Amino acid sequence: MNQLQEWTGKCQRCFIESEVFTMSIVDVALICFRCRDAEVAKREEKRMKHNVLILVLMIGVVDSVASGVARVELSSSNEDTIDAYIPVKLFPCIVEEGDIFSIDIADGVTEIRCGDPDI
Numbered sequence: 790m791n792q793l794q795e796w797t798g799k800c801q802r803c804f805i806e807s808e809v810f811t812m813s814i815v816d817v818a819l820i821c822f823r824c825r826d827a828e829v830a831k832r833e834e835k836r837m838k839h840n841v842l843i844l845v846l847m848i849g850v851v852d853s854v855a856s857g858v859a860r861v862e863l864s865s866s867n868e869d870t871i872d873a874y875i876p877v878k879l880f881p882c883i884v885e886e887g888d889i890f891s892i893d894i895a896d897g898v899t900e901i902r903c904g905d906p907d908i
């Protein structure tokens with residue numbers, strides 16, 4: 790799918806009805822989180838195969854979520870912490886208070902990853 794189509798309440802990949810959606814990481818399809826998880830898993834698999842180095846820059850904890858913006862606390866490896874506001878749309882998952890994520894560089898691309906980094 791190369792053309793962005795409006796959300797009609799159904800995943801544009803598996804056509805299941807869903808109240809929440811996100812954009813695919815491989816094209817512009819609006820998809821459910823199950824399809825998104827599958828895409829992420831596939832990408833991870835690819836990474837493992839090619840042994841891509843992932844460098845974790847910062848660990849973040851979600852303080853609160855309001856009006857589509859997450860207030861987060863970011864800490865870097867030298868223990869500095871900074872408060873930041875990140876639009877929830879930038880997260881590849883649904884975030885709630887207390888969720889942990891990381892900001893890392895994988896294959897030259899800076900990205901937000903949900904969950905505790907396993908490195």
Ligand SMILES: [Zn+2]
Nearest residue numbers: 800803821824
């Ligand atoms: Zn789907």
